[in-house]
Amino acid sequence: MHSITPPDMDSEDVFDNITAAKRQPTRRRLEAARRRVVVAYGMYENAAPSVESLVPATVTNVQRKALHHAYSVETAPMLDLREKLNEPVMAARCPFCGISESGTLDHYLPKELYPEFSIFSLNLVPSCAKCNTRKRTLIVDEDTDVRLFLHPYFDDIPNQTFLTVRVRLRQDALLLEFRVRRPVGMSQARYLQLRSHFKQLDLASRYRKLSLVELRGRHGGFVRFYQNGGGSARVAAELEAEADDYEAAHGPNFWRVILYRALAAHNGFCDGGFDVVKPPQVDGAGQE
Template sequence: MRSIPMLAVDATDVFDEIAAAKLQPRRGLMRAARAEVLAAYQGYEDAAPEVGELDEAPLTDPQKEAMRHAFTVETQPMTALRGDLLKRISVARCPFCGISESSTLDHYLPKEQYPEFSIFPKNLVPSCAVCNTRKRDRIMDEGTNVRMFLHPCCDVIPDTAFLAVHTRMEADALILSYRLTRPAGMALQTFQHLRSHFNELDLADRYRRMGLEHLGGQYPALCRAYGPGEDAGRVAEKLIEGAEDFEEVSGPNYWVAKLYRSLAGNEDFCDGGFESVRPQPH
């Protein structure tokens, strides 16, 4: 979970270029809807990040279909926009989960309900396929009236510690358990928003599984730190150093940094328990 920079692009120019590249009759339909679409863009920017309850633009059914078609059947300008959004180094890792490669564009407001935002750059969020599939077309939590997912382009992710992981050794196996905690001073609605995002994207289990996989790759380094003298303290120091490096780049709630800090305080893991993450031969 992290914020990402907006793409420096003029949304009006994007709309005009894509509309001009479409064939008739969709070109004419998009141009006829231009005023309503651009007004919707302004409404989105004015409301952001609380865009979950925006009114739908008054488009005709053919205009709605043309707007969706502008995204799903790509023209050269749409292909260029996709590339500009996805190929930035800053969004190489999915901002929804912080785990996988950003390989798709998620419509934060779904294009089926809000076709006016089908090609609006601020509504197109780089994401991994897993998060895009899990998010689907959901927006608001009816029980809390809170948006179900963070908007990486618009929401400011708190820099106070809210992600935690508990680690323990059990029968020579490492057990990981990720959870969210509400820090002092955090507004309830902010925490509900974070918790909904965390739960709906199944991040506790995804972090657990990827954490174990990640540690397998660190096994040789942990062995070197432990050394012939079986120096558990050096293993803990190595983990703290790694946590600090990750925190400097990705912030205090990065799931790998949290894992390293928890393991650094786990005496059993540091004192040879890391053998539990030794990669198994294929």
């Protein structure tokens, strides 16, 4: 998970351009909703990141359908909006999970509940399909009254280390358990939001699977470091060096940073235990 810079564009112009590209009666319905939509845009900006406090704008059913149509039935201005939102380098990787390529736009406040934000740039966040699907129309945890997900445009990711991984080495398996913990000084509300974001997007399972795939591909390097006179100390040093590089680029809570530091501190893994992630042998026919 990571923050991205909010798009710098005139949202009223975006609305007007998309409206002008529509045919009647959709254009007329969008024009009729414009005043309420523009007011809602201002309220969103003023409330961010606590946009869960907003009350949906009052629009008619036909206006609601027109606003949904403005997003889902693409015109040249809507395609241009998509391109501009996905253009920044930091948007290439999904900011919700930090794993997959962004291929969709997520409505942070769902358009089903807030149709006025259907084409509002600050409500449209580049995301991967898995995060978009898992977010659905969820907004607030009813038990804690805390927003379930970080808003990539407005919520800063804490510099305190809150992501951890427990490493257990067995004879035939490497067990990894990612979790969120509350560091000293972090508010309860921020901790609950991070934990909810992590749980709702199934990041523990996704980080674990991706880690095992990555480590399988790194096995040959571990063997070279270990056998070329370096032993476990060399393996640990290489893991720490990579963790430093990733932290400099992505911050202390990037999943690779957490993984590599934990493995560097695990004597069993560094002292030959990495063989547990050895790729299966492939025969001449390409079969495992």
